[in-house]
Amino acid sequence: MRLVVRVKLLPTPEQATALEATLRAVNAAACQVSRQAHALRTFRNYDLRKHTYTQIKDGYGLAAQAAQHVIKKVADAYATLQANIRAGNLGKAGSARRVRAEATPIAFRAEAAQPFDDRCLSWQIDARTVSIWSVAGRLKNLQFAASAEQLKTLSAYRRGESDLLYRDGMWFLIATCDVPDARVKDPEAFLGVDLGIVNIATTSGGVRHSGKALNAVRHRRRELRRRLQAKGTKSAKRLLKRRRRKEARFAANTNHVIAKQIVTEAERTGRGIALEDLQGIRDRVRLRKPQRVTLHSWSFHQLGAFIGYKAARAGVAVIYADPAFTSQQCSSCGHVDRKNRLDQACFSCTSCGFAEHADVNAARNIAARGVTGWAVSHAA
Numbered sequence: 001m002r003l004v005v006r007v008k009l010l011p012t013p014e015q016a017t018a019l020e021a022t023l024r025a026v027n028a029a030a031c032q033v034s035r036q037a038h039a040l041r042t043f044r045n046y047d048l049r050k051h052t053y054t055q056i057k058d059g060y061g062l063a064a065q066a067a068q069h070v071i072k073k074v075a076d077a078y079a080t081l082q083a084n085i086r087a088g089n090l091g092k093a094g095s096a097r098r099v100r101a102e103a104t105p106i107a108f109r110a111e112a113a114q115p116f117d118d119r120c121l122s123w124q125i126d127a128r129t130v131s132i133w134s135v136a137g138r139l140k141n142l143q144f145a146a147s148a149e150q151l152k153t154l155s156a157y158r159r160g161e162s163d164l165l166y167r168d169g170m171w172f173l174i175a176t177c178d179v180p181d182a183r184v185k186d187p188e189a190f191l192g193v194d195l196g197i198v199n200i201a202t203t204s205g206g207v208r209h210s211g212k213a214l215n216a217v218r219h220r221r222r223e224l225r226r227r228l229q230a231k232g233t234k235s236a237k238r239l240l241k242r243r244r245r246k247e248a249r250f251a252a253n254t255n256h257v258i259a260k261q262i263v264t265e266a267e268r269t270g271r272g273i274a275l276e277d278l279q280g281i282r283d284r285v286r287l288r289k290p291q292r293v294t295l296h297s298w299s300f301h302q303l304g305a306f307i308g309y310k311a312a313r314a315g316v317a318v319i320y321a322d323p324a325f326t327s328q329q330c331s332s333c334g335h336v337d338r339k340n341r342l343d344q345a346c347f348s349c350t351s352c353g354f355a356e357h358a359d360v361n362a363a364r365n366i367a368a369r370g371v372t373g374w375a376v377s378h379a380a
């Protein structure tokens with residue numbers, strides 16, 4: 001399994017200046033390569049190198065490897081554009097959007113991310129430092145912050161290139177790690193997970209992960225957007241963009257913590273994890289504003305993905321269950337009735353009298369469906 005580890009760099013002011021100059025140089029070089037690629041109708045890495053390598057290496061003071069990465073970055077960007085055009089993502093042939101995309105060379109932001117390979121970037125993981133090439137010379141002892149789990153993953157499984165990224169005044173390295181999957185243990189039972197908005201995740205074991213903090217952050221940003229959108233100034237837009245990314249980081253962090261707790265609970269008790277199949281999430285999460293649905297369904301998918309990879313690493317089985325009527329069905333007797341669900345939090349069966357928190361009841365249904373689903377798919 002391939003996963004990425006993102007660490008925050010802690011550069012000194014001098015190092016930060018050098019990093020900034022480096023990103024500016026490589027992206028100015030990328031823009032030049034892109035213009036030439038577009039003019040010459042030459043988009044393959046190897047061909048572009050013949051035309052541009054010496055020019056950008058000397059013109060922008062790039063190391064040999066850095067120059068090659070710039071050219072590859074441009075070639076990759078055009079390959080992606082071509083794939084998008086072929087897939088019809090930019091409209092039909094002749095559409096205004098597609099014509100514009102084909103008529104102008106791809107531009108790279110001055111702060112666009114840049115890949116570094118092992119010759120341009122070396123990691124001293126125990127010391128939490130990296131040594132990285134820059135236009136101002138090699139930067140040594142550049143410190144980074146990482147969790148114990150990230151350090152472990154980095155030292156055991158980091159492979160190939162890492163991306164240098166600048167976001168909202170902070171520097172990051174995004175390292176690629178090839179983590180082997182653990183052998184999936186045959187589960188004795190399943191831990192069901194119900195996803196929601198009031199409670200982001202509730203397990204059939206009765207653990208509820210509240211969405212209160214996350215919903216508060218979202219609410220604050222929506223309020224801010226409402227106030228700033230009226231202004232429509234550039235600085236307002238910039239502030240909103242920064243807030244949006246901050247919210248996304250907060251949501252991702254929340255999802256990581258929840259996913260870890262769920263996988264740990266399943267691992268400790270020898271159970272697999274039953275998740276809702278999210279195909280139907282849009283129908284289930286009924287809210288007035290469609291963008292909220294998109295936001296939440298995106299967040300649910302992320303949580304599902306985090307649980308998926310953490311489970312794979314731990315050898316915990318994961319199965320996806322049909323979520324239809326999990327909130328209306330009694331997890332004790334199986335009776336399905338809309339009236340079973342009294343309100344957001346309370347479930348009380350009209351047939352057998354079983355009562356439970358509504359989300360826990362739903363999670364228990366998902367767990368039961370996981371058991372059935374596993375038996376069916378592992379019958380042979």
Ligand SMILES: [Zn+2]
Nearest residue numbers: 330333349352
């Ligand atoms: Zn019942």
